[in-house]
Amino acid sequence: MTARPANAHQAQLLRLLRDGGPNSRAQLGDQVDLSRSKLAVEVDRLLETGLVVADGLAASRGGRRSHNIRLAPALRFLGVDIGATSVDVAVTNAELEVLGHLNHPMDVREGPVAVFEQALAMAAKLRASGLAEDGFDGAGIGVPGPVRFPEGVPVAPPIMPGWDGFPVREALSQELGCPVMVDNDVNLMAMGEQHAGVARSVADYLCVKIGTGIGCGIVVGGEVYRGTTGSAGDIGHIQVVPDGRACACGNRGCLEAHFSGAALARDAEDAARAGRSDELARRLEEAGRLTAVDVAAGAAAGDATSLALIREGGNHVGQVIAGLVSFFNPGLVVIGGGVTGLGHNLLAAVRTQVYRTSLPLATGNLPIVLGELGAAAGVIGAARLISDHLFSPA
Amino acid sequence: MTARPANAHQAQLLRLLRDGGPNSRAQLGDQVDLSRSKLAVEVDRLLETGLVVADGLAASRGGRRSHNIRLAPALRFLGVDIGATSVDVAVTNAELEVLGHLNHPMDVREGPVAVFEQALAMAAKLRASGLAEDGFDGAGIGVPGPVRFPEGVPVAPPIMPGWDGFPVREALSQELGCPVMVDNDVNLMAMGEQHAGVARSVADYLCVKIGTGIGCGIVVGGEVYRGTTGSAGDIGHIQVVPDGRACACGNRGCLEAHFSGAALARDAEDAARAGRSDELARRLEEAGRLTAVDVAAGAAAGDATSLALIREGGNHVGQVIAGLVSFFNPGLVVIGGGVTGLGHNLLAAVRTQVYRTSLPLATGNLPIVLGELGAAAGVIGAARLISDHLFSPA
Structure with missing residues (x-):
């Protein structure tokens, strides 16, 4: 794809077709501020x-029936979502529907x-499997750290040695x-949930991603706010936690030191070794290490220690979200990322904190x-990112 | 004033003249995306x-000299800033210059x-003194609580019984x-500092107002974000403070319970009565009560207790601002409101917290x-608010 829209009206039409699928000229006309003749042009x-x-x-809407208009069916976007411990790659069409999606563990x-x-x-x-025979028209990439946008360069990413610059x-x-x-992986998750997930039609919202680390996508007026x-x-x-646990950043009591995928795994292993949970001890012996998945399974099996770890973590992240809700007054808070496997126990703890203190x-x-x-949020957000760029006036 | 701009171009021209003062057609042309002939129209x-x-x-810019264009000199805006303990009222011209400003204590x-x-x-x-002989063309009002915008109705304002709805x-x-x-008074302060104060030319910034209570104006892309x-x-x-002081809101450890104009006055009186500060005790005896002004004067006179109160308060508000800075990544943080009389001691404590933990x-x-x-920020922001409204297409 070399063509780009020549003006803001064309860009708007492309985005309407991306977000709403095939449309008649009449339907498009209802959504744009253009005269009938200018729209036709x-x-x-x-x-x-x-x-x-x-x-x-x-x-038919009465009168002569018109053809539907749609984005070119051959358009292909590549979405790449690099996490701390895995890589997701997907191919989408121009409407950002996922045609193929691969995941691979990777540090x-x-x-x-x-x-x-x-x-x-x-x-x-993915390309060889026939999903993108003519190659890709654009690609969006997410990385788990701050990015100088729009140059597309990671800056001082704490968990990504070797990536700076x-x-x-x-x-x-x-x-x-x-x-x-x-872009940052959390921003892409926010865009993905906005495009095809739970955050459709919300103007101002927060998307908290809890994986190996913790980050928050901020959407203001439908656009990602990057600071x-x-x-x-x-x-x-x-x-x-005032004077809490030492954090890799050099301070004490940071949220990530007390709750994140990494902190939860550490706490679970400590509990297993200290004899506070037979369930976790058994799993640790089997696998040699524990992850958030084990804690979720432990809670599901009725292990009180696993449940307590989830509740305590939910309290900590809920405490931060409570402050952000007072500050930002969002229309929606979405919790995503690896630890959402902890499910409704986590959600209940977060909600309790927020509803109690905000x-x-x-x-x-x-x-x-x-x-x-789930994992599709990041790659759909990545495709959305590049389509936003391509569907803007050159 | 009954006229309103007929389109977005006219609105943009009015705002350019408001913010930049009298301008030649050629200078205006440099700042708008209009052909010479359309600009002339x-x-x-x-x-x-x-x-x-x-x-x-x-x-002269070479060629025939043209007339400057300016906003009508007779235009008058009224800015009203209602605080918890006082009312500020000012008259501005169309460039939002304050022509007259009155302040009155009022609960x-x-x-x-x-x-x-x-x-x-x-x-x-103010009108009778000849500042607005033909009345006002518009008025902006700030109130110390949340406002349903744009209906202009206070909602559930905690320190304003009788104002709800x-x-x-x-x-x-x-x-x-x-x-x-x-609008909320804090939003108006943010707009005032942006229009004529320290925040000119910053796109994304936070304006923390510490008066009787504490609030934060949020500016995103040059516009106030209201949530x-x-x-x-x-x-x-x-x-x-986990399990900290009881707050009027029903929770414990809220920022306002630990630091605000009201909390500081209470702490100062406690210190005076407990014999921890001769300076504050003397002032309490003289006036029957203490305010932030007394603590500022105490600190200036070398009273260690006054200084400690300011530092401790600065630590608390700095702790919150540190989190907001990590979250919002602003280009500037402005501290305003009544307690700015505490000056650089307060600022030093806030900076220490933010630079240490963000x-x-x-x-x-x-x-x-x-x-x-100072107190002009609110009334200038109020004039800015109504001018933004009037200088928009009807």
Whole structure:
């Protein structure tokens, strides 16, 4: 894809077709502030670029029936979501529907060269399976740390040694031969849940991702808010326990030190070794290590220690979210990421904290829910990121 | 003033003239995305409405010299800033320059009828002094609590019994015979410092107002962010001390319970009565009560207890701001409100907390400063609020 919309009206039409699927000219006309004749001109120009195509007759609204318009069916976006411990790669069509999705365990600390070799191999595999015969029209990449946006360069990523300053956007654009945009993985999860998940039609919301670390995607007026230096939403080092546990950042009592996938695994192993849970001890002996999945399974099996660990963690993250709800007054809070396997026990603890300590005016109609898309949120968000870029005036 | 701009271009021109003062057509042309001929059309239409006037010859840029354009010199905005313990009323011209400013002590708990009687009397006095002979073209009103915006109705304001649901906008619009907009006082302070104070040219910033209570104005992309139900920035009830002091909201350990103008006065009186400070005891005996002003004076006179109270308070508010800085990654933090009389001792404590505990990436180039405008910030922000409304397409 080389064509880009020539003006803001064309960009708006492309996004409407992406988000709403095939549409008649009449339906499009209802959604844009254009006269009938100007709309016809812009649609014809888009048809000329090949970005959109005519596609079957639209439902009758009286008068002459028109053709539906849709985005070119051959358009393909690549979504790559690099987590701390795994890589997700997916191919979508122009409506951001996932056509194929691969996941591979991978430690982000192996560095950008090794990680992207893996991601590119996965992309090639998807391509070879016939999902993107003509290659990709654009790619979105998520990395688990702050990103200087829009240059697409990770900055000072605490859990990603070797990534600081690596020109992700430039390097991948060269390898893939298509435009690339890079963002923080939490922002992509927020965009994914907004596009196809639980956050559709919410203007202002928070998406808290609890995986190996903890981060928060902030959406203001439907757009991701990234902050002055791209680090907005980095809530893992907000203090939750005065003089609490030592954190890798050098301070004490940070949220991440008290609750995250990594902290939970450590606490579970400690509990197993100290004889506080037969269930966790058995699992530790079997696997040699524990993860959040074991704690979830322990809780499901009725292990009181596992349940207590989840509750305590939920209290800590709920304490931070309570403050953010008072401050930001969101319309929705979504909890996503690896530890959502902890499910409703976690959610109950978070809700209790927020509803108890946030301002009643801010929590009145506030839903706090789990994400709907699981691992697909990140890759759909990545496809959304690059489509937002491509569906903007050049 | 009955005229409103007919389209977004005219609105943009009016705001440019408000923020930049008189301008030549050529200078205006540099700042808008309009052809020379279309610009001429829009300027001529604005001249016809009387909202702008031609005003003297512009500086030569080669070729024929043109007239400067400026907003009508007779335009007058009324800014009203209702605090917990006082009312500020000011008249501005269309460039939001303060032409006259009155302040009167008043307890907001006397209720809306009494407070607005007072505010209207002050407005009448300013008008009678010749500052607004033809009345006001619009008025902005700030109240110390959450506001349902744009209806202009206070909602569940904790320190304002009797105000819940009072139709401020409607009632004052009728009394004054002009359009009225209502907002939270902290949002107005943020807009004032942005228009004429320390926050000019910053896109994303936080304005923390510490008066009788504590609130935070949030500016995103140059616009005030109000949240889903208008309570964004209500940080006074974020917990700073687990199981800390009882707060009027029913929880324990809220920021406002540990530091605010009211909490500081209470702490100072306790210290005076407990014999921990001769300086404060002397002042308490003289005045019968203490305020933040006494603590500031005590600190300036070298009283260690006064200084310790300020430091401790600064630590508490700094702790909350540190979390918000990690979350929001602002380009600037402004501290304003009554307790800014505590000055650099307060600022030093806040800075210490933020620079010590926020993420280095978020604090790298982050200035934390005192507001520049003092009590004028609120009334200038109020004038800005109504001018934003009037300088929008009808």
